[in-house]
Amino acid sequence: MRGRISVVALLEKYGWERLKHPPYSPDLSPPDFDLFPKLKEPLRGIRFPNLDILNEEVSRRIRDLNKDGVLCGIQALPKRWQSCIDKQGDYIEGL
Template sequence: MFEPHGPKRLSDIVTGDKTWFSFFIIPPERLNRMWVDGQRDRPVVLRPGFQSRKRMFTVFFNYRGSLAVDILPQDNTMTATYYVQDVLSQVKSAINEQRSKVSTSKTLFLHDNAGPHKARATNQSLRELGIQVLPHTAYSPDLAPYDFWLLRILKDKLAGRKFHRIQDLAKAVNSELLTIPEEDYQGMFQKRQIRVKRCIESHGEYFEGL
């Protein structure tokens, strides 16, 4: 489908997902490694408790970079109605703005199989917008660009920083998205093609080396 002379283009894909961002993100284990001699105890790394402050962010992006960032209001739940009326409306506006500058034949939408994404209202809204949804294999975060690439970048960049207001956390997320070069976004979509091909070649079985 996405071969050089195929009917689809990687630049037409719009993808994204939601995740929780804590007001204080503990650096991942690989960033906490350090040498200690026999005279010192290993430093204790405290992890945020269940009640630590956090908010749900939804980030969508394409070949050129970030398109939309939505923050779920506190104490709200991500439903199909919210996804359609608040999240997809932002994505639609961003797509339309880019289309006025870049020739995009057709938008290809890639999101996972979460409940709000599969809901009838969501599918109907995407059809009305003329957006084709790409298939995504269930339980395959290693094929979702947000999961295997962008989320890790954002949490690494925000690790160790404390935020007291949601405005500051939101500003930091948006700022870090803007620091990612366009070439990195493009390279990520190319890497996803390699992952998909490897998955097809292995008939969906587990493999290493990515």
């Protein structure tokens, strides 16, 4: 069995450049703070008899969201970004 080599060691071994990525924050991800709650809330507590019916209901809900528009979530992004900056990356509760 081969010994474990860290990813950083492999990057250095092959001379590959290490790219810096910002940390992931669900507070900055529109699907996490806007879309998924809008999809989940109306379905909360409902038991679906099978996967096909669940898929149909989720698809219907997505169509309804598209019809209503998700512009509110998009327009809220700058405020969300600023809150994340103000909190220095800490979790944003209920914004």
